Amino acid sequence: MGxxxxxxxxxxxxxxxIIDRKLIERLLKTSSYQVATVDSGTKALEFxxxxxxxxxxxxxxxxxxxxxxxxxxxxxxxxTDYCMPGMxxxxxxxxxxxxxxxxxxxxxxxxxxxxxxxxxxxxxxxxEIFFLKxxxxxxxxxxxxxxxxTKLKDHNQKQxxxxxxxxxxxxxxxxxxxxxxxxxxxxxxxxxxxxxxxLRRTT
Amino acid sequence: MLGLDADQLRADMNRLLxxxxxxxxxxxxxxxxxxxxxxxxxxxxxxxxxxxxxxxxKLLRNLRSLLTMDRELLSFDKIGIHLNQFIGSSSSIxxxxxxxxxxxxxxxxxxxxxxxxxxxxEVLEHEHCILKNKLHELFQxxxxxxxxxxxxxxxxx
Numbered sequence: 045m046g047x048x049x050x051x052x053x054x055x056x057x058x059x060x061x062i063i064d065r066k067l068i069e070r071l072l073k074t075s076s077y078q079v080a081t082v083d084s085g086t087k088a089l090e091f092x093x094x095x096x097x098x099x100x101x102x103x104x105x106x107x108x109x110x111x112x113x114x115x116x117x118x119x120x121x122x123x124t125d126y127c128m129p130g131m132x133x134x135x136x137x138x139x140x141x142x143x144x145x146x147x148x149x150x151x152x153x154x155x156x157x158x159x160x161x162x163x164x165x166x167x168x169x170x171x172e173i174f175f176l177k178x179x180x181x182x183x184x185x186x187x188x189x190x191x192x193x194t195k196l197k198d199h200n201q202k203q204x205x206x207x208x209x210x211x212x213x214x215x216x217x218x219x220x221x222x223x224x225x226x227x228x229x230x231x232x233x234x235x236x237x238x239x240x241x242x243l244r245r246t247t
Numbered sequence: 248m249l250g251l252d253a254d255q256l257r258a259d260m261n262r263l264l265x266x267x268x269x270x271x272x273x274x275x276x277x278x279x280x281x282x283x284x285x286x287x288x289x290x291x292x293x294x295x296x297x298x299x300x301x302x303x304x305k306l307l308r309n310l311r312s313l314l315t316m317d318r319e320l321l322s323f324d325k326i327g328i329h330l331n332q333f334i335g336s337s338s339s340i341x342x343x344x345x346x347x348x349x350x351x352x353x354x355x356x357x358x359x360x361x362x363x364x365x366x367x368x369e370v371l372e373h374e375h376c377i378l379k380n381k382l383h384e385l386f387q388x389x390x391x392x393x394x395x396x397x398x399x400x401x402x403x404x
Contacts, residue, residue, distance in 0.1 A: 063298050063336045070283045070291060127331070156335055178276050178339055181283075 053191050054078045058088040058124035058136060059154075068123065068154075068179065075184045080119075085131030088122065089139060095119055096145050119149065120191040121172075126155035126162065134166060141170040150190045154179055253395040260388045267381055270344070277341030293386055299340050300379060306333050307372060314364055326356045326364065345374050 059065040124133040156177040267273040284291040337346035355363030
């Protein structure tokens, strides 16, 4: 089996119901996404934290596999239930969008209830899409452009930062940030390359 | 021959499915589940259904015990939480009739109507039983179809 040329997208699904977790996992895998599932917002943040930690400190990808079950050091999208005990999907969305390192992560919300104010609130907080449950296979094909867009946005943002006019102080801060971003991207690329060369296709 | 006619069995299965859809016992979400079953996940539907009944039986037991408590201890909030879960998982597998009864049940609970809740629980237990029997029947026919195919086309080494 040869390697597919198109990029693999990694999705973190946050769902507290066992049945819905099984369902969303099957739906996402059938749509050719790599999936990890957790049953709470707290665990989702922990998981995303592991990923960020690994990206910045170059933890060997095998160790990451043991911790997270994810072979590659990346999450491209978070899809979460709205109604969950403890941290709701909305709370999780807020925490992600407030975090400097996770701000650009696309977040999708799922809910069985069609409440306009709820939908508006989530979209205003930065959710990409709001799905009504039960989620269909056809719904999930809508995820791809949002993940591609974010990869492109990250790239363009770096280009813009290089050409914008800034005060010397701003320039220094900007430079430092750019260096950090570059470093984490390099690590990410390195981890992915290492992951790719060691991965055996299973299907 | 073992008396297993795959064509006859398939006709039986389709008739049963048509009945279930026509009666509103199942809705198109169940079809979605079937579509997700393939060579990579050949038992997907029965796995999900088994998880569902494992969970729903627990929910029914809890609802029964919550409603038989003394009036002062009765928590409609807890009942509501159980029902939300029941509604969610029933929707996810396409158990339309069970889901609709849970919604009516929840309305009674929101109105702190104990009698209404007890009545809803009776109906829910009954419908749940029907669903379980029918799905069990469906999976049995499926098994027999597989068996019939194996008998007709035995693997020769």
